[in-house]
Amino acid sequence: MVLIQVALDVVELDRALVIAKEAVAGGADWVEAGTPLIKSEGMNAVRKLKEAFPDKTILADMKTMDAGAIEVEMAAKSGAGVVAVLGRADDIVISESLLAAKKYGVQLMVDLISIDDPAARAEELVRLGVDLINIHVGIDRQMTGKSPLEVLAKLGSSCGAKIAVAGGLKPDTAKEAVLMGADIVIVGSYITNSDHVENAARAVRTAVDGVAAGSKTGTVGKKTQEEEIFEIFNRVSSSNISDAMHRKGAMSGVSTLFPGRKIVGRAVTVRTFGGDWAKPVEAIDMCGKGDVIVIYNGDRNIAMWGGLATKTAVNKKIAGLVVDGAVRDMDEMKKYDLPVFAANVVPNAGDPKGLGEINCEIKCGGQLVNPGDFIVADDSGIVVVPKEKAYEIARRSEEVWNKEKRILDEIERGQSMSSVLELLKWEKQK
Numbered sequence: 001m002v003l004i005q006v007a008l009d010v011v012e013l014d015r016a017l018v019i020a021k022e023a024v025a026g027g028a029d030w031v032e033a034g035t036p037l038i039k040s041e042g043m044n045a046v047r048k049l050k051e052a053f054p055d056k057t058i059l060a061d062m063k064t065m066d067a068g069a070i071e072v073e074m075a076a077k078s079g080a081g082v083v084a085v086l087g088r089a090d091d092i093v094i095s096e097s098l099l100a101a102k103k104y105g106v107q108l109m110v111d112l113i114s115i116d117d118p119a120a121r122a123e124e125l126v127r128l129g130v131d132l133i134n135i136h137v138g139i140d141r142q143m144t145g146k147s148p149l150e151v152l153a154k155l156g157s158s159c160g161a162k163i164a165v166a167g168g169l170k171p172d173t174a175k176e177a178v179l180m181g182a183d184i185v186i187v188g189s190y191i192t193n194s195d196h197v198e199n200a201a202r203a204v205r206t207a208v209d210g211v212a213a214g215s216k217t218g219t220v221g222k223k224t225q226e227e228e229i230f231e232i233f234n235r236v237s238s239s240n241i242s243d244a245m246h247r248k249g250a251m252s253g254v255s256t257l258f259p260g261r262k263i264v265g266r267a268v269t270v271r272t273f274g275g276d277w278a279k280p281v282e283a284i285d286m287c288g289k290g291d292v293i294v295i296y297n298g299d300r301n302i303a304m305w306g307g308l309a310t311k312t313a314v315n316k317k318i319a320g321l322v323v324d325g326a327v328r329d330m331d332e333m334k335k336y337d338l339p340v341f342a343a344n345v346v347p348n349a350g351d352p353k354g355l356g357e358i359n360c361e362i363k364c365g366g367q368l369v370n371p372g373d374f375i376v377a378d379d380s381g382i383v384v385v386p387k388e389k390a391y392e393i394a395r396r397s398e399e400v401w402n403k404e405k406r407i408l409d410e411i412e413r414g415q416s417m418s419s420v421l422e423l424l425k426w427e428k429q430k
């Protein structure tokens with residue numbers, strides 16, 4: 001039987017215990033004290049988990065690099081049945097960890113996170129006597145699109161050890177991992193950040209058990225990164241994205257004219273001056289379906305966009321307009337669905353002189369925007385995501401969105417935001 005291990009990568013012990021209870025009810029077999037929980041609470045986290053789940057195997061994700069024997073001993077004495085150390089550690093650290101594991105009657109799992117040649121290292125580890133290996137892509141690398149399934153495909157399932165797989169797994173990828181030979185699937189954020197942990201764990205259980213029952217259909221359909229970016233940006237908010245960019249990326253002084261209309265698209269940029277509307281209108285003809293026109297005008301008191309330009313843009317099916325400058329003809333613009341974000345609305349227009357450029361780097365609302373950058377604009381504001389970082393930021397913003405949903409769920413159950421986040425405990429010490 002394939003085991004499901006829920007990884008509790010939260011820093012608050014009380015939350016971890018609640019989440020673990022729900023995950024176990026949904027079918028998790030092993031409960032992992034995740035590294036952030038161990039760093040926050042120490043071995044007490046392992047003790048409390050063992051106390052709460054005496055019949056379950058508790059894994060302590062120590063991520064040990066040195067002094068293996070003492071770390072394994074500490075975790076084992078606290079109630080861990082499996083202790084995880086890093087495959088990047090020296091062989092002597094692995095051997096010492098193995099000796100301690102034998103002495104205290106626990107299993108050792110060796111984590112292949114960030115190993116350049118996982119197949120070669122797995123072979124060495126098996127020679128050292130390791131019989132439980134974790135094919136793991138860490139959270140930061142997941143955000144760049146790396147998946148543990150690619151690593152598993154290279155390693156194969158017959159390396160002589162039991163195989164655990166971890167790194168952003170969801171029901172479909174957990175199932176794929178099992179089809180590829182995994183004995184244990186380790187699932188963290190998909191379960192712990194769910195607003196219904198029990199159901200999320202059950203979805204993983206069903207997917208994994210489906211393989212044992214012989215259902216080989218429904219493996220992961222590959223989406224392109226571009227498709228994933230659009231899917232995620234359409235789901236999350238500009239605030240989630242700003243959080244994912246370390247609370248940066250938002251324009252200032254430009255806001256929605258039509259609340260409720262959202263933009264997700266790639267920028268076609270325009271720089272123009274003093275209400276000159278030639279380049280903005282010419283840019284519409286250069287746009288493809290779904291593009292966003294982003295304009296720096298430099299004068300917020302002369303309109304360089306109005307009803308006629310809006311109708312042309314609607315015909316071209318552009319996703320929206322963002323203007324660091326003024327627009328006019330609100331009555332006409334209201335009739336169309338086009339999301340419009342601007343710094344000002346004034347009735348007096350400029351003239352079509354043709355100054356400026358299309359598709360050059362501009363500064364709009366205080367943010368640099370390059371052609372092709374992603375623009376996400378909603379009622380909270382407008383964020384610019386540089387195209388080179390778009391996939392990573394999309395993945396990180398999805399994590400932010402998921403975490404917030406989970407915290408909201410806990411607040412809806414009656415807790416205060418401050419108690420859920422243990423704000424007092426985590427205030428920065430002077």
Ligand SMILES: O=C(CO)[C@H](O)[C@H](O)COP(=O)(O)O
Nearest residue numbers: 007166167168169187188189
């Ligand atoms: O060890 C970890 C991070 O280093 C995680 O526990 C592991 O990656 C599983 O979590 P997720 O499913 O969120 O990736």
